[in-house]
Amino acid sequence: MLIRIIFCSLFFFTCAAPPPPSVKGVKIKQVKKEPLKQPRPELSPPTPVALPPTKDSRPDLVQETVYSRGYLTGYDIWEFLREQPAETDVLETFGLPDSIWLDDEERTKFLYYFISEMQDYNIIEISTKTDSVSGFEWD
Template sequence: HPELIQQTLFSKGYMTGYDIWEFLRERPPESDVIETIGLPDSTWLDDRENTKFLYYFISALQDYNIIEISTKTDSVSGFEWD
């Protein structure tokens, strides 16, 4: 249950931005993304309901990073992570 996840490898500081980039490049399932990075700050579904957008606010950068999840495969289909 994602709602039970309070600390992740990312929130504990065990992963760098590059580690996250490498992880996402492997196109993991959404459940692995949430387990590794945590729950997003915001989630949106596109008009065609093909892609879910997970928004993560990184306070140190004062910027959002976006992970795209395909609703067909339930895995990462794209991302922008600084």
């Protein structure tokens, strides 16, 4: 029985928190600190993403371009897109796209250009944040 009492007392004393420190017999008052409150950022309403028209939606805007005249080689197209031009420069060079899609997060516009000889689409990705080319797939 004595061993149990010794064991229990050792257990309680070793698990108890130490007393707060004191300086020259004066106890230091412990102040409970509250976590810092971060100001909530003001959320602004989302700005709508402007999509350019397509060939079908605005046939009156379809014009001949450097691309439609056949003046650009595959290498010229690749070099032009690699420089990440602005969306307006892309539309001036290639004309209106056949189709446009916007991703779910509204971060990227996908401009699809149909190539009848290949029966395939080429894609130019435009960042909505910078309004410039962020990627492309051109065959």
